[in-house]
Amino acid sequence: MEQPPGYIDPRFPNHVCHLKKARYGLKQAPRAWFQRFSSFLTQLGFYCSRADTSLFIFHRKSDVIYLLLYVDDIIITGNNSSLLHSFSCKLHSEFATKDLGSLSYFLGLEATSKTDGLFISQLKYARDILTRAQLLDSKPVHTPMIVSQHLSSDGSMFSDPTLYRSLVRALQYLTITRADIAHAVNSVSQFLHSPTNDHFLAVKRILCYVKGTLHFGLTFRPSATPTTLVAYSDADWAGCPDTRRSTSGYSIYLDNNLVSWSAKKQPTVSRSSCESEYRALALTAAELLWLTHLLRDLKVSLPQRPLLLCDNKSAIFLSSNLFLIRGPSMLS
Structure with missing residues (x-):
């Protein structure tokens, strides 16, 4: 560090200002805030x-508190109301916080409690995207993209690339609760560097589909049966006409609740459908492993091993045969 030009102290040219309090806008502010907040929670028994x-999780006998922190937005839940009230009082005495009551709106996500569970959507956020694109009064369509369409980099350049990037990035955040548009958004996200008119038409089709499905979202229902994880994996072999790379996709269910999904282009070219399907299986298995660790931290037990389903027999045989994966030279 050095003194800024025009404000150099001639008596102490090598001195710099000592920061006594972290503030917004400084690179070290998020780290300092997280360290301060996590230290407070650790003292109270959280880990x-x-x-x-x-x-952050607090677990004592049968009492559990979950705390989710995003910068300075906090969600707290637990199974003991008196313990939650006691913790809230300690939190208010330590930090200048405001209790907003039951969860209803968080980072653009709208949560609605229903008799059969919790419904999460992004209705207001989706309307804001349509307003920005001037498509709030557009005619809805029934599908987010044409099934047989494969976007490529060929075509005349779109006149407003900034608008294209803004709409696509907004749609990327919308996929938090809209798994039905994940693949279509992934397709148009691959051309942010040089969008064409065809790419913008594909974005408009996604927005017209969103217009007709504004009230779509996710419903999480409690289950009386033992908790199970079931994952579905698939791949589109050589689906990209420019790079000939495949797209991996998966959806993971906790009981009957959709908890994770993805549509992502593979980093390398697969030489066969078996190879592309196997790469998709590996990606899904990694996500399943992460979910099992997360459920373990949440004190949710899985009586059975997660089930991973695939529609390619060659990929299934390859994944279940260690000799084919490792090769004879790697087996002891």
Whole structure:
């Protein structure tokens, strides 16, 4: 560090200002705030989840408190109301916080409690995207993209790349509760550097689909049966006409609740459908492993091993045969 130009002290040219309090806008402010907050929670008996560093858990006998932290937005829940009230009082005495009551709106996500569970959507956020694109009064369509369409980099350049990037990035955040548009958004996200008119038409189709499905979201229902994890994996072999790379996709269910999904282009070219499906299986298995660690931190037991389903027999045989994966030279 050095003194800024025009404000150099001639008596102490090598001195710099000593920061006594972290403030917004400084690079070290998030780290200092997280350290301060996590230290306070640790003193109260919380511990940080190894699967998600923003999740803090308090567990004492049968009492459990979960705290989720995003910068200075906090969600707290637990199974003991008196213990939650006591912790809230300690939190208010230590930090200048405000209790907003039951969860209803958090980072653009709207949570609604229903008789059969919790419904999470992004209705207001989706309307804001349509307003920005001037498509709030557009005619809805039934699908987010044409099934047989494969976008490529060929075509005339779109006149407003900034608008294209803004809409696509907004749609990326919308996929938090909209798994039905994940693959379509992944397709248009691959051309942020040089969008064409065809790419913008694909974005408009996604927005028109969102217009007709504004009230879509996720419903999480409690289950009386033992908790099970079931994952579905698939791949689109050589689906990209430019790079010939495949797209991996998966969806993971906790009982009947959809908890994780993804549509992502593979980093390398697969020479066969078996190879592309196997790469998708590996990606899904990694996500399943992370979810099992997260559930373990949440004190949720899995009576059975997670089930991973795939529709490619060659990939299933390859994943279950260690000799084919490792080769004879790697077996002792």
